[in-house]
Amino acid sequence: MATTYDHPSVKTVHCTGGSYEIGFTHGQAASVEVHNNIGTYTGFFAETVHLTWDQARERAVAEFIPTLQKKYPEILEEMRGIADGAGGGLTVADILTLNVRSEIALTNYADGCTSLSQKTPDGKIFVAQNWDWLEELQKGLVFLHIRPAGSETELKFLSEGGIVGKIGMNNAGFGLCSNALRSGAYNQHNLPIHVMSRRLLQYATSVDSALSIINSLGTASASNYMMADKSGNHLDVECSPHGNVIILPHNDYVAHTNHLYGPNRPARLVDHPAPNSMSRLLRVQELCEQDRKNAIPASFESLRTRFSDQDGFPYSICRSRPPGAVGMERMITLSTIMMELRSGTGKVLIGKPCDDIPVVEWSF
Template sequence: MIIHEWTSDTTDAHEEGRRFGAHWAPQLTGARDSYLRLFQQSGVSGEQARIIADECRIETETYAPEVADEFRGIAEGSGLALTDVLLLTARTEILARMTPSMECSTVVYVPGDARPPRTLQTWDWHETLSNETVVRRLRSASGARVVTFSEFGQPAKIGVNDRGLGLHFNILHHRTDGSQAGVPVHVLARMILDRARSVGEAVAIARSVPLAASSVLTVVAFDGTVPEAAAIEVSPTGVAVLSAPRGNTLAHTNHFLDERLAAGEYSPYETTSVPRYTCLTEASDLSRIVDDRERALAFGSIPDAPISVRARPEQPEHLRWETKLTVALDVAGGAIAFAAAAPADVAAADWRRVGVADEVVPAVR
């Protein structure tokens, strides 16, 4: 997977979108075509996908007008229809109505002293999709500096801001997914990165918007003295918050941990979510490792660990998932550190670090 980088210092969302769209038009067009193929394979026609995307556009304009402005700029700059830009952002909401997808294992350690949380996540996605992605440095309309990893066309996924807050992202599946129009979960992630300084503020933002699909946003924060973390499980039927006490580890994969929301769990296929969750919790001491690359290497050294997902060639194309990224957050330094590899392969991969405002630090091995 190729991870591009993009830096912007403007708070004008429309202008940022226009510049981004013009520069990355081939990648955006390629992503649109790839997702239309995936939707078709998953039983969603292009017409159905665009109807859902337009529903998401309306909700985004209502609850995140600054992100909607960016989308309009991306459409103008890239030459894509605005609906197709939203189609990329709303891919979770579109797939939630037909074929739920697997992705991601997250673990966070919250120190008992005045040090920041330590985190690690894998991003697991379709083998044939998103083989070009982007790490964006941007300045939000609120003035916050943000650095976020995402697929092309998404406003955010995994990232941090310069206000001491970071966010990990895992998909979930609930029987109410697709039952209403809502703000795309990737727009919600951007809203939190743009606006929040604390877990409490992130929770308030999550509770303030309607949603059409489920996910868990594991939010970590550090104010210089007190570390905090919580898994915010969101779905069309409600929001649940699972906080991590100081001195403890919090893990999440792709099943609900809140009992009420878990009662509506939906997964029509064999899932590795529970084995991956068990792997993280049984190896929770590794999450205490201070150095982010050493932390990734430690989890990657677990024999036959299911958190390093390998594509299964016997599966049809739209059901083959693999780990594409291993990433850690530094909320104190305002940076993300990552390798385009599964944990088991980090030792042979470039480990890169990108801060909200700093120059890129050379990759290390």
């Protein structure tokens, strides 16, 4: 199995400076990926909510410019920098639309993903996931390594070109994974979920501080966050504008897919998951229990084995495109992200983890 610090098809972009400068570097280096993603989501919006890109952009501007100007103005400056760096006539409105793609469309349709956090007897703490999404996004991925000016904070994450936050960790020892939830819950006065992911990656230093950020700013739509920190604290939180529900570890692990199952969730919060979300959750829990009974501790190797599972193929933990699939059912496992917070290290696979593919190493 090849190991590399870079990836042959996914760019690694190092961004430093102020908000605009960070964005400009991102946009300039990943211009092709940004424009590819706008093309992908133009089709996605037409398929799922019957909106043109222009209509989606009008909605994004009307609903989220005021919110971000009030709650997170520096991220708007970063989006402006991305637009200018990517060129081709893009504006901050186009980049904002990319960043609220979940609020525009995933309140009606959810992507896949299986996430897990687990603590080992010797104190290692892992947070990891398979990210299942549109096959076309293979041409739109980017690794972002960001160090804001005047800050000791450094963050590393895998994202889609043009999107400011997703799956990763920071040098404070905090790590974040996320799963989509198919729910109509919506509040334009809260932070869009990808913007919230960035806020957490940049400002959270622990699970407790992350929960404080989420409770203070709120999410605009429903989303699931799996999080852990180097102290060994880890949990799952199902977020929505109607309230947040915490799922605590059992037997030192907690897993999640794409449906709500936390205790005492708000009565107004409902979801509409695909049946394979339930089967994937049961399967990953079964695999965790098998490892526990066999005294196999969490490690990058054991996590990859679990995320490579193809029980229930093609709608398995390691997902493949079903024969003849159209629309959103053409999802595949795009990547696997595994992070160990005590050592500040990570391993990322672009593609299906059951294949022999390069491993990208992260470390602080």
